[in-house]
Amino acid sequence: xxxxxxxxxxxxxxxxxxxxxxxxxxxxxxxxxxxxxxxxxxxxxxxxxxxxxxxxxxxxxxxxxxxxxxxxxxxxxxxxxxxxxxxxxxxxxxxxxxxxxxxxxxxxxxxxxxxxxxxxxxxxxxxxxxxxxxxxxxxxxxxxxxxxxxxxxxxxxxxxxxxxxxxxxxxxxxxxxxxxxxxxxxxxxxxxxxxxxxxxxxxxxxxxxxxxxxxxxxxxxxxxxxxxxxxxxxxxxxxxxxxxxxxxxxxxxxxxxxxx
Numbered sequence: 001x002x003x004x005x006x007x008x009x010x011x012x013x014x015x016x017x018x019x020x021x022x023x024x025x026x027x028x029x030x031x032x033x034x035x036x037x038x039x040x041x042x043x044x045x046x047x048x049x050x051x052x053x054x055x056x057x058x059x060x061x062x063x064x065x066x067x068x069x070x071x072x073x074x075x076x077x078x079x080x081x082x083x084x085x086x087x088x089x090x091x092x093x094x095x096x097x098x099x100x101x102x103x104x105x106x107x108x109x110x111x112x113x114x115x116x117x118x119x120x121x122x123x124x125x126x127x128x129x130x131x132x133x134x135x136x137x138x139x140x141x142x143x144x145x146x147x148x149x150x151x152x153x154x155x156x157x158x159x160x161x162x163x164x165x166x167x168x169x170x171x172x173x174x175x176x177x178x179x180x181x182x183x184x185x186x187x188x189x190x191x192x193x194x195x196x197x198x199x200x201x202x203x204x205x206x207x208x209x210x211x212x213x214x215x216x217x218x219x220x221x222x223x224x225x226x227x228x229x230x231x232x233x234x235x236x237x238x239x240x241x242x243x244x245x246x247x248x249x250x251x252x253x254x255x256x257x258x259x260x
Contacts, residue, residue, distance in 0.1 A: 032227020
């Protein structure tokens, strides 16, 4: 009986034989997801603009990790990029739209151009990348698409109106993709991280101890998350263990939203 349970567990939770592509996968949360997916058995493709970061990440991750140097805001190249990946690897099982940027400014200071630049990376690129891989996933009869949202999609964060609006839109993409496409066996979900020890967060908060204290006081577990905490959540959403989960947003925040 135990052997049957073990085999069922491994079958549902393993990513063995699956191919995963992670945008912005060379650093931060993307790197954490890549590390955990590799540990779960997947082949992992990192996508980013900076070749040196991609090479460094693949060297750290070891066998099973490869990269594509690609600008996800190059809309006209998305369909060809998807064809190239499918030609190189035969299929894509998991797409993680993780790449992001941040722009901090007051409501009065934000220009429409700033808003557009933020939406280009978080919303338009995620939409276009997903749509470009859908034909191959539909033909294959399944897949898992994961978007990375943010606390800014639930909580109003000062000086981040463009980022908050974009991350809220990401959750709208997840719901609509799921409603329209999940009949083909493809699942669409978002992960909503709290505050994690990544280069982006440390840069934003490193010189602001008052803000750090505010975040930790609101976090029930009273610590910042580690990239692998998001990584294992992504493995769950990418695996057959979540085969009936679609159109949802999984909050991984140490208790920020549930605290007071």
